[in-house]
Structure formats: C-alpha cells, structure tokens
Amino acid sequence: MAAFESTGAASLTLGGRAFTPGASRVAVLGAGVMGPGIALVFAEHGFEVELCEVRQPALDAGMASLADALDLKVQAQVCDAATARATLSRVTPRLGVAVAIARADLVVEAVPEDRDIKRAVYAQVAEVAPAHAVVWSNTSTLDVFALAPPALASRLLVAHWFAPPHILPLVEVVCQAPAPVSLREETVALLRALGKAPVVLEKFVPGFVINRLLRALGRESFDMIESGVISIAELDVAVRTSLAPRMQVLGIMQRYDYTGLHLSLRNLADPEIVDAPVNRSPALLQARVARGELGVGSGKGFYDYAGRSTLELQRERDLRLWQVMRGLAEHAADPKPI
Structure with missing residues (x-):
C-alpha cells in the first residue's frame, strides 16, 4: 500500500x-x-x-x-x-x-x-x-x-x-x-x-503497440531460422545479450538518436537488406502445433522442458523477472530521455 x-x-x-x-x-x-x-x-x-x-x-x-x-x-x-x-x-x-x-x-x-x-x-x-x-x-x-x-x-x-x-x-x-x-x-x-x-x-489499432512490434520481430525471426541463417537457441542468445538490455535503457526511438538519425536513414534505405515476407502461418510454428508441441504448457515447444511442471518454469521465470525489474528501478517508466 x-x-x-x-x-x-x-x-x-x-x-x-x-x-x-x-x-x-x-x-x-x-x-x-x-x-x-x-x-x-x-x-x-x-x-x-x-x-x-x-x-x-x-x-x-x-x-x-x-x-x-x-x-x-x-x-x-x-x-x-x-x-x-x-x-x-x-x-x-x-x-x-x-x-x-x-x-x-x-x-x-x-x-x-x-x-x-x-x-x-x-x-x-x-x-x-x-x-x-x-x-x-x-x-x-x-x-x-x-x-x-x-x-x-x-x-x-x-x-x-x-x-x-x-x-x-x-x-x-x-x-x-x-x-x-x-x-x-x-x-x-x-x-x-x-x-x-x-x-x-491515441486511437484503437488491432493488437495495440507491443503485440504489433512482436509480430514484426517474429516475422523476421521465423524467416531467418527457416532460411538457415541462425538456430533458435543462438537467436535467443543474440537478443538477450544485445537488443533486450539496450531496449531496457533506451527503448526503440531513443536508440535511433544514439545511432545517429542520418545513419539510421541510410540503414533503412539499404537495398541489400530485404525485409522478410509477410507469412501468417510460418512452417516453424505449423509443424510444432501439428505435433502437439505447444510450449511450456505441453512440456515442449521451441525448447524441451524435460518434464518440468508449468508452475516450476513460471517460478524460475518470475524470479529472474523480479531481478531484472529491481535493476530497472524507475527509469524504465520515465518518459524523459537519458
């Protein structure tokens, strides 16, 4: 209270x-x-x-x-x-x-x-x-x-x-x-x-903000994995050790300021980087769903949880999240730039 x-x-x-x-x-x-x-x-x-x-x-x-x-x-x-x-x-x-x-x-x-x-x-x-x-x-x-x-x-x-x-x-x-x-x-x-x-x-849009961003990240992730660019585990390591901690401090838009807007404009216009196509039913998901590998709740998804209960997995996740949130303190919700 x-x-x-x-x-x-x-x-x-x-x-x-x-x-x-x-x-x-x-x-x-x-x-x-x-x-x-x-x-x-x-x-x-x-x-x-x-x-x-x-x-x-x-x-x-x-x-x-x-x-x-x-x-x-x-x-x-x-x-x-x-x-x-x-x-x-x-x-x-x-x-x-x-x-x-x-x-x-x-x-x-x-x-x-x-x-x-x-x-x-x-x-x-x-x-x-x-x-x-x-x-x-x-x-x-x-x-x-x-x-x-x-x-x-x-x-x-x-x-x-x-x-x-x-x-x-x-x-x-x-x-x-x-x-x-x-x-x-x-x-x-x-x-x-x-x-x-x-x-x-300021107005309604289906999926709101974060779910729409997650769709864009998922589209690129599924495409790179299915194309043989990187494995599932390596992709998660890459995100946890770069995007995730930096976003916790800078978000998305302020990161562009630190990169330099002129460089960001050039990067976005690079013709050699082609965006992943819109695929509403990636094979990566389809195959696992067909096998009943639905994620933590079924004991296996992209990872094998080796018989650990959902409650046990959630507890481990939540303990780690509490540790992360302690480190963020009030900065994460402060709209003022650093």
Whole structure:
C-alpha cells in the first residue's frame, strides 16, 4: 500500500467518484493467465477484490496461482510474509460473476480472447453492474468497443496488462468516445498509483503497440531460422545479450538518436537488406502445433522442458523477472530521455 500512500490515494477518482482502498470494490472476471495477477496488484494496494470464474477447477487454479505468486514475492524478498498474508486475505474467490459485478466500482474483464464470450460478459455487466461502475478490458487485440452494448460505451476502456501482470509494469490504455477523456486520465492516475507504467494510445489499432512490434520481430525471426541463417537457441542468445538490455535503457526511438538519425536513414534505405515476407502461418510454428508441441504448457515447444511442471518454469521465470525489474528501478517508466 506504500505506493498509494505516496501518491495521494485520497484524491483518486474513477468515473468521477472517489476510488480508494478499503472502500472501493474490484471484480476481476476470469482467473486464467492474467486475472490472478491483476487481482493480486489491487489487493496488495488495499482493495477488496473478487476473483470470478464460471468453473470451480479454473477458480481453484487461479487462486493457487495467486497464492504461489505471493509466496514467490516473499522468496524474492519483494515483500514480507505478513504483507503476503494480508494481500491474500483481501481476495475472495467467486464462482459465477453476477454477485461480484453487482457491487463493483471497477469491473476488470480478463476473460478469453473470444468475441462471443466477451460480448456475453459485457451484456451481463451492462445489466447487473451499478450505473457508476467503470469497466476495464484486458483484451490484447480485440475491438471491444464494437462488442459492448451502448449502455457501457461511456464507461468502458481498454487497460491491457502484460504477463505476468503482477511483475511487468506496462499497461496499454485505449479510450474512445463517448467515454470522456477524464476517464482515461483517471485510469492512468490509478494505474500509476498501483505501481504500473500506463501508456496511452491515441486511437484503437488491432493488437495495440507491443503485440504489433512482436509480430514484426517474429516475422523476421521465423524467416531467418527457416532460411538457415541462425538456430533458435543462438537467436535467443543474440537478443538477450544485445537488443533486450539496450531496449531496457533506451527503448526503440531513443536508440535511433544514439545511432545517429542520418545513419539510421541510410540503414533503412539499404537495398541489400530485404525485409522478410509477410507469412501468417510460418512452417516453424505449423509443424510444432501439428505435433502437439505447444510450449511450456505441453512440456515442449521451441525448447524441451524435460518434464518440468508449468508452475516450476513460471517460478524460475518470475524470479529472474523480479531481478531484472529491481535493476530497472524507475527509469524504465520515465518518459524523459537519458
């Protein structure tokens, strides 16, 4: 709760109403990949949260994931055991969504990326939620503004978090009319108070920013691997030891300043460097999917995880991410150039 105490939590509003820990309630719909981490962030800042699912096994798995994430924070010395217990006590598992929606001041939609599912959820929110309740969608690609009923249009926006959401600071924010600009500003202020780094998109574009950049990187990566230029493992080593650390300091656009814009212009115009063709179904992915090699969840993808459980792999990933985020401190979210 320290972040709230240092950012004037008493002055935070959402939808023009006070939004404060201990008084305002949050309903997180969906306990899959993203919901538990989002619920954790609100709970550790003092909010009462209901984590909702429509199937008991999925709800149990989501709560187990949340509890494990808190245990890992203690192990990583990011918080102490008492704080972790207090955080967990503020999250109520809820089978079904109607009860939580009916008393929420903020509804966070984190259900699967399926238009029909989201459309049905928004219809229920419009019917059950209080008239003042704001709705954030965690969609990563979809135009949810076209899926929601008119009754939600003035209080719906996109707040797209990144996995794992309790570690990575970025949240992409998209708000469009008839929702007022003030709602976007309130959302940005709230996310900052939660310790997040919100970035505002001036208009909706499918995939938003980071997923579009990842598509471009993936297109080149798949093409080079399939063309025999480099192996999968060597490509990952190249990125981890060059692009990744430099981007953490400079991002993309400031890196051009350090290279020199005249040199960057010349490099982009080099006729000998031909961009990879657009290929929406790379053989590299097709073959593995056909064999059932889907990644960490199936035990094998581009790498063989040798029977290690998904939870074990996630814990190792998250410990390393906590180490990285400690080193970044506040610089990563500072818009001022270095």
